[in-house]
Amino acid sequence: MTSRLAPLVTVLLLLATAGCSGQAGAPRPSSSPGTGTATPSGAPTTGPATGTPSSTPDASPDPTTSRPAAPAPSGAELLEGMTLAEKVGQIIMVGVPVSGGRETAAAAIRQHHVANIFLHGRTQAGQGPVRRLVTDFRAIGTAANPRDPLMLVATDQEGGAVQVLRGNGFSDMPSAVDQADMSPDELRRDAETWGTELADAGVNLNLAPVVDIVLASAAASNAPIGANRRNYGYTLESVVSGSVAFGQGQRDAGVATAPKHFPGLGLVVGNTDTSAGVTDTVTGPDAKSVEAFAANVASGSEFVMMSSAVYTKIDAERPAVFSPAAIDLLRDDVGFDGVIMTDDLAAAAQVQAWSPGDRAVLAVEAGVDLVLASADPTTAAPMARALVERAERNPDFAARIDEAAARVLTAKSALTG
Structure with missing residues (x-):
């Protein structure tokens, strides 16, 4: 990262990882759910996504697998040959209820090429039914x-009050406040x-993780974050230490992360x-919360989620998710070159003054790469139509669609590697 925040972020990351015994992104010992206890020495280990036994050091190399992997x-490159509608589909994520009807989301995928889903709601069904739904x-x-x-298959699995997936195969995760009491090593393992x-x-x-900085004296009155721990x-220091360790552990397991809600809620x-009308009159370009996001970006986060609040010290006219100034702060000052995504633009009260199509267009025009339509999947179709119509009329906007879709596809390709 070459942003103006780089020296400070380096210090914060050193503090955050002071208790960690491995490099960021390095494989970690597996642990029992919720215990932070490493697998005993000599016990068989498995890969995070496949469950296949890991190879032993003295195993004979397999000529079919020992060749260097082709670059993703x-x-x-992946964008070549796609229609405009397919490109637009790449930059939309539609909500799929984990309980209830799912045909609206399926129709958005079939009819508008929507290429990403968000598992929305709450379920106690466990891993098996969720795996079948995803399949x-x-x-x-x-x-x-x-x-x-x-x-892209996303969900909100923060812990505490915000944990979409529960039941057999999913640990009961503590709240972020409680996670922050763990050492970086323990939290990363869990x-x-x-x-x-x-x-x-x-x-x-x-x-996840939530990177917003809450004042202890005002936590109860901070409805979106502090009130829910x-x-x-x-x-x-605590937010950087906890959020970075959480993100590293998730990525160790092959799961990408999206720190939220930039520049801070x-x-x-x-x-x-x-x-509606949620406004922050304090947070500016030099806010501590911006520094916390910079530390998460430097640690390897592939996505960042934008807030839909208004920040008068950054852009008094528009919610951050529609603000080129807020996006530029993340791109230029923080130095983030990954996928910028929205918070929910489907049912959030903060954005209901705009039509679903205008919400999508304004976000992408400002520099967002991925539009989340989670709580009301019926909004995905008008969002897709509006993005296509705008791109057909405006070559500059069509180029912005290409840029956003290329970023999303690059992130996906890295996940398959």
Whole structure:
């Protein structure tokens, strides 16, 4: 990262990983759900996504597997030959209820080439039913998008009050406040276990960790984060230490992460999901929360989720998710070159003043790469139509679609590697 925040982020990362015994991204010992206890020496280990035994050091090399892996294709290469509608489908993620009817989401995939899904709601059904649900939707996605390397399958598996998937095969995860009391080593090991549970169910993107900084004195009045104990403590150091360790553990298991909600939801009162006019008059380009996001970016996060609150010190006219100034802060100051995604633009009260199509267009125009339509899947279709119509009329917007789709495809390709 070459941003102006790089020196400070280096210090924060050193503090965050001071207790870690491995390099970021290195394989970690597996652990029992919720215990942080490493697998005993000599016990068989398995790969995070396949469950196949790991090879022993003295095993004879297999000539069919020992060749260097071919480099993953770039997003630009994968984009070649796609229609405009297929490109637009790459930059939309539709909500699939884990309980209830799913035909609306399936229709968005079939009719509009929507190429990514979000497992929405709450379920106690366990890993087996979730895996079958994901398998069914992957089959629908493959038929609709034959050039797509992999469907992004996301969910909210933070822990505590926000844990979509529960039941047999999924640990009961503590809240982020409680996770912050763990050492970085212990949290990273447990986060790898939680990530392996997701990967085994077919989930490859966790919309976590929460990186918002909440004041201890105002936590109860911070409806979206503090009131639900979603924050990793109450200081910059605690948030960086906890969120970075969580993200590293998830990625150790092969699950990508999306730190949220940039540039920070820890200082607002209202919840953007249920309230309109949510505004932050304190957070600016030099805020501690921006530093916390920079540390997560530097540690390897592939996605970042934008907040839909208004930040008067960054852009007083527009929610951050529609703000070129907020996007530029993330790209230029923080130095993030991965996939920028929205918070829910389907049912969130904060964005209901705009039509679903306008929400998608404004976000992509501002520089967002992936539009989340999670809580109301009926909005995915008008979003897709609006993006196509705008791109057909405006070559600059069509180029923006290409840029966004290439980033999403690059991220997907890396997940398959």
